Amino acid sequence: MSRLDLSVTICGVLLKNPFVLASGILGTGAAILERVARSGAGAVTAKSYGPGPRAGYPNPTVLDWGSGLINAVGLPNPGVEVGVGELLETKERLRPLGVPLIASFFADTVKGYGEVARTIAQAGPDLLEINISCPNVEDEFGQPFAADPRAAAQVTLEVKRATSLPAIVKLSPNVADIKAIARAVEQAGADAISAINTLGPGMVIDIEAGRPILAHRVGGISGPAIRPIAVRCVYDICSAVSIPVIGIGGVLRGQDAVEMIMAGASAVGIGSAVYYRGPGVFKRLEVELSTYMEAHGYARLADFRGVALEG
Amino acid sequence: MSRLDLSVTICGVLLKNPFVLASGILGTGAAILERVARSGAGAVTAKSYGPGPRAGYPNPTVLDWGSGLINAVGLPNPGVEVGVGELLETKERLRPLGVPLIASFFADTVKGYGEVARTIAQAGPDLLEINISCPNVEDEFGQPFAADPRAAAQVTLEVKRATSLPAIVKLSPNVADIKAIARAVEQAGADAISAINTLGPGMVIDIEAGRPILAHRVGGISGPAIRPIAVRCVYDICSAVSIPVIGIGGVLRGQDAVEMIMAGASAVGIGSAVYYRGPGVFKRLEVELSTYMEAHGYARLADFRGVALEG
Amino acid sequence: MDTPGWRISGGSPLRDRLPRVATVARVIPETSKVTTFVLDAAIKARPGQFLMVWLPGVNEKPFSIVCPDPLTITVANVGNFTAALHRLVPGERLWYRGALGRGFRLSGRDILLVAGGYGAAPLHFLALAARDSGMAVRVALGARAQEDLLFPGRFAGLGCRVWTCTEDGSFGESGLVTDLLQSLADQHRPGSVYACGPQAMLQAVAGICEARGIPYQVSMERYMRCGMGLCGSCAVAGRRVCRDGPVFSRLPPGS
Amino acid sequence: MDTPGWRISGGSPLRDRLPRVATVARVIPETSKVTTFVLDAAIKARPGQFLMVWLPGVNEKPFSIVCPDPLTITVANVGNFTAALHRLVPGERLWYRGALGRGFRLSGRDILLVAGGYGAAPLHFLALAARDSGMAVRVALGARAQEDLLFPGRFAGLGCRVWTCTEDGSFGESGLVTDLLQSLADQHRPGSVYACGPQAMLQAVAGICEARGIPYQVSMERYMRCGMGLCGSCAVAGRRVCRDGPVFSRLPPGS
Numbered sequence A, B: 001m002s003r004l005d006l007s008v009t010i011c012g013v014l015l016k017n018p019f020v021l022a023s024g025i026l027g028t029g030a031a032i033l034e035r036v037a038r039s040g041a042g043a044v045t046a047k048s049y050g051p052g053p054r055a056g057y058p059n060p061t062v063l064d065w066g067s068g069l070i071n072a073v074g075l076p077n078p079g080v081e082v083g084v085g086e087l088l089e090t091k092e093r094l095r096p097l098g099v100p101l102i103a104s105f106f107a108d109t110v111k112g113y114g115e116v117a118r119t120i121a122q123a124g125p126d127l128l129e130i131n132i133s134c135p136n137v138e139d140e141f142g143q144p145f146a147a148d149p150r151a152a153a154q155v156t157l158e159v160k161r162a163t164s165l166p167a168i169v170k171l172s173p174n175v176a177d178i179k180a181i182a183r184a185v186e187q188a189g190a191d192a193i194s195a196i197n198t199l200g201p202g203m204v205i206d207i208e209a210g211r212p213i214l215a216h217r218v219g220g221i222s223g224p225a226i227r228p229i230a231v232r233c234v235y236d237i238c239s240a241v242s243i244p245v246i247g248i249g250g251v252l253r254g255q256d257a258v259e260m261i262m263a264g265a266s267a268v269g270i271g272s273a274v275y276y277r278g279p280g281v282f283k284r285l286e287v288e289l290s291t292y293m294e295a296h297g298y299a300r301l302a303d304f305r306g307v308a309l310e311g
Numbered sequence C, D: 001m002d003t004p005g006w007r008i009s010g011g012s013p014l015r016d017r018l019p020r021v022a023t024v025a026r027v028i029p030e031t032s033k034v035t036t037f038v039l040d041a042a043i044k045a046r047p048g049q050f051l052m053v054w055l056p057g058v059n060e061k062p063f064s065i066v067c068p069d070p071l072t073i074t075v076a077n078v079g080n081f082t083a084a085l086h087r088l089v090p091g092e093r094l095w096y097r098g099a100l101g102r103g104f105r106l107s108g109r110d111i112l113l114v115a116g117g118y119g120a121a122p123l124h125f126l127a128l129a130a131r132d133s134g135m136a137v138r139v140a141l142g143a144r145a146q147e148d149l150l151f152p153g154r155f156a157g158l159g160c161r162v163w164t165c166t167e168d169g170s171f172g173e174s175g176l177v178t179d180l181l182q183s184l185a186d187q188h189r190p191g192s193v194y195a196c197g198p199q200a201m202l203q204a205v206a207g208i209c210e211a212r213g214i215p216y217q218v219s220m221e222r223y224m225r226c227g228m229g230l231c232g233s234c235a236v237a238g239r240r241v242c243r244d245g246p247v248f249s250r251l252p253p254g255s
């Protein structure tokens, strides 16, 4: 496999392979992120930090309902002030490993995004990821920033003004027209896009209890069930913008990653697969991807990136 | 099981059990619909007829991608003029069986919906189902009627003006706010709502061919993968309106149907399950539902309908 | 370590039901319009089952399995898709879903196969299986003219007794294969008749066999979309050719 | 007929990983704060594994399996959720996911179990299994006072040799269970030590065993959300207590 080059550069940041730990998965602390980096991830994303501490929702918060997962964790986090410390330690531990750190964050107002960005930037992450799947408290309908091209663009602008770090905007699939959102954030200066966040929301009812199982009643869907939706979103986004895209959603195996890359993704996010296949999934994905590439005579990811967009 | 009453009355039409064959599944002709009725369906929906003949898309049109199905059949149909004849024969064959016939239809303009409704009503179906998941050619963005409360309401009004038959409006999950759509069509006079149509669209790429497998590239997702989304939609709709709801999406087993009913559904649509379990699925669903009800001491569906909405 | 059962729970590995790719290993011209494609693949299948064959960018259509290992189909060039198939050369690829549908049920000690046109395709697989179970197999092959006769040599090579007829009398008996069936049925009274060919031929076969009380099975063709029993495109008299068939143990009434 | 494999392909039947309901068959008071709940359910589990127990409208929290058949948990009333559990009476229901996590690996011919507080819960299941494999089992139980000692009778009933100690000296030795461990380890040199209890106790156990070169396993507790190795809530020194643990064959450094 020595001829193979699985690396990818996103916004000037080199990933030795395209597999990125998705936000909210394991990313609760420096030690566990170091472990994931050592397990072979190309980059890791920490959990999303917000302006202040949040307890999250009571349990049950995550379930395996058979064809995928559903979660309503409620963005528990100690707030960005504490987060900076956690991220600094994480960056410290990742530096010798050559694995970039992506810092994810959210807020509930446009200004809030700028402020959190400014604070979190102090930790010196390699990339920022703007989680816009949160309700916009200033919007009269309270719909998430992710659902409105204008709000998504405003958030992007505000963050770009606040820091000089490259910024990835993470899009939600639960929108009328994901191309419009992608174009809006690209124009506002986004350096990259990641997609998708969880689908839905969905609901699973326990028929013995006669009530939704999640304490929050509804939750976002992830895992195998959402793969075709995620692939279509990535395909749509890549046909609309020219900034790099991190394709996330239902990727469990190397073949799934190939599908994402053929839809135009530069890198591939790994979330629920950590449940299905364990933290060792990164090494195995690398083997599976390499095997595919060797069998097809591909030397680098660019050789087949976006081929499904053609013709 | 003699104490059990599985029947339900929707808009004055009696179904001997809540299981309704969903539109686009098998409903291509009188003989096959009769077979489904004899297999134990509580009601059957014919395929959607449009204003004129449509060839549909080339193959591949339907795929099993592992956690569900994806389809882009393209609404092939001979047009409503021919459709009336097919529906008349179907109604003829169903009458002695006591199984109601639901006639589904679509159009691409508001007026078109009225015209197709007027024609199709001549066949004397028990219920009409308005398929609004079609692009509104009059809308400047070409977005489907299903995604816009105003357009959905206009279509409903137009159909209600054109015929005196009870009308079910079939909603799409691919909208920002399904409650708003549900309220809009209820106010416009809808007699019932069915939900959901397919989710997405999604895309499945063949990594050998390097291209989407469906000839139409994208298609709607159905089957197990969409169940939690469908349950949440039904739950949302039932908490917003008081007309009856036919819950459709990913129902494979009796327990799945119980989940739908607990979310507030009066009846339960069966689509992809015909693939997973064959046309005999209707009898088996009835047994599974009855077994559940007996074990829990429920005598009729109303005993547990909507319990998940409470508290 | 994988979650025990993730393969099941995750579902992802079940790309199995999506099209699989195969390379064309050999292309064998059979008649002026018919070509056999031997693939570098092998599947589990029963005689009478079919594949949905996909050519990306072209279409996806049903074809009978002629042999499961190496996987083989035989294609008559009749339109767009089959013409595209005919342009394939060894080393090129096609995709397939399957084996799909219900196949023939073998029964009886001596059986008679009746083929019109490329109907010989599924019957070839049936003859393979019948030979392996030690049955006596007779084959009646019909075509318009000598150059259209499909598989006479293949059936003979399997040890079947082969009768042929052509409409123009250019080879074998002169007339329709159903005339041949009539005389063979009366002479030999086969334990079972298996037929594949155009609808009119199948109707005649059904009439002949029913009149004589001979059990028969026919393999039917209908336009197919999903190939998985869902869309109803292939329905005939309430039966789905793709899933309840393509083999039926009597012709559906009204078909 | 079902599609062969629809159960796999459809995924729907895999509600298995969703909470399952069970009825409380018996409620056994153990100490003033601790109660045992015997359920009308049986599961496959290894000693040391745990359940996520759900009370609809209340919460879902982890509890060690005391016995897999009949499924049994033992609960200390320390807060909201455990108080709600304590209000359950026979005939009422609870829900559970599991067995979850990695359990103890049994090894050695004679083993020593060290329990602080309700740490006795998973060790009871371990003692059951050890007895079935014919091991010699010693148990050191510690608590604040006599009325808090958990399971002394149960362990004795399983044929274990039981030592007890209380902090206030109201029963058994006076002092901490780790003092007891120290003297037992020196007297008997067990093949393996298995411990469950508060973090400080586990730390002391690790120190004692490492100093003497005695292999040990500890069962840890951390706040859990998903219980399935995904959310990272339970991470300690890079290990997920819910999935890499709760049993560790050495205390994760820095935990």
Ligand SMILES: Cc1cc2nc3c(=O)[nH]c(=O)nc-3n(C[C@H](O)[C@H](O)[C@H](O)COP(=O)(O)OP(=O)(O)OC[C@H]3O[C@@H](n4cnc5c(N)ncnc54)[C@H](O)[C@@H]3O)c2cc1C
Pocket: C050, C061, C062, C063, C064, C065, C073, C074, C075, C076, C077, C078, C079, C080, C081, C082, C083, C118, C121, C122, C220, C221, C222, C223, C224, C246
């Ligand atoms: C179960 C099954 C097994 C089959 N096995 C074989 C096989 O082994 N070998 C083989 O060569 N073919 C087989 N066929 C037929 C094959 O699928 C068709 O010949 C093929 O789809 C033609 O595609 P085309 O695009 O080349 O031709 P098209 O352009 O689609 O049409 C070819 C011819 O068929 C006619 N036609 C098209 N659609 C219809 C229709 N709905 N009803 C009636 N006539 C129509 C056209 O008018 C034209 O004459 C099988 C079909 C089925 C259903």
Ligand SMILES: Cc1cc2nc3c(=O)[nH]c(=O)nc-3n(C[C@H](O)[C@H](O)[C@H](O)COP(=O)(O)OP(=O)(O)OC[C@H]3O[C@@H](n4cnc5c(N)ncnc54)[C@H](O)[C@@H]3O)c2cc1C
Pocket: D050, D061, D062, D063, D064, D065, D073, D074, D075, D076, D077, D078, D079, D080, D081, D082, D083, D118, D121, D122, D220, D221, D222, D223, D224, D246
């Ligand atoms: C693998 C595992 C197995 C367990 N087995 C058992 C068992 O068999 N029996 C049993 O009784 N319990 C067991 N527990 C502990 C049990 O889960 C908790 O006691 C229970 O969750 C308390 O819930 P509560 O709502 O009643 O109490 P809470 O109100 O949540 O808190 C109870 C006490 O714990 C403290 N506390 C709460 N959260 C934290 C935290 N994150 N860090 C430190 N202290 C905290 C509180 O301050 C309070 O003193 C186990 C825990 C784990 C992780």
Ligand SMILES: Cc1cc2nc3c(=O)[nH]c(=O)nc-3n(C[C@H](O)[C@H](O)[C@H](O)COP(=O)(O)O)c2cc1C
Pocket: A022, A023, A024, A025, A047, A048, A062, A069, A071, A073, A075, A104, A131, A170, A196, A197, A198, A221, A222, A223, A224, A226, A248, A249, A250, A251, A269, A270, A271, A272, A273, D230, D231
């Ligand atoms: C338990 C859980 C927690 C998550 N938390 C976050 C989060 O904090 N921020 C975020 O941007 N995405 C979050 N996500 C979404 C994932 O990052 C990812 O976008 C999604 O799960 C789809 O990918 P997958 O199918 O590979 O899991 C979370 C997902 C899960 C399952």
Ligand SMILES: Cc1cc2nc3c(=O)[nH]c(=O)nc-3n(C[C@H](O)[C@H](O)[C@H](O)COP(=O)(O)O)c2cc1C
Pocket: B022, B023, B024, B025, B047, B048, B062, B069, B071, B073, B075, B104, B131, B170, B196, B197, B198, B221, B222, B223, B224, B226, B248, B249, B250, B251, B269, B270, B271, B272, B273, C230, C231
């Ligand atoms: C092959 C196929 C064709 C369909 N055609 C139609 C249609 O013509 N009109 C319509 O309203 N819904 C159509 N649907 C949607 C179904 O009626 C149903 O809403 C959807 O499949 C979700 O239910 P399920 O998960 O039980 O399949 C179709 C679905 C499938 C799979």
Ligand code: FES
Pocket: C223, C224, C225, C226, C227, C228, C229, C230, C231, C232, C233, C234, C235, C240, C241, C242, C243
């Ligand atoms: S082709 Fe769709 S049911 Fe047969």
Ligand code: FES
Pocket: D223, D224, D225, D226, D227, D228, D229, D230, D231, D232, D233, D234, D235, D240, D241, D242, D243
């Ligand atoms: S509780 Fe979520 S990883 Fe352990």
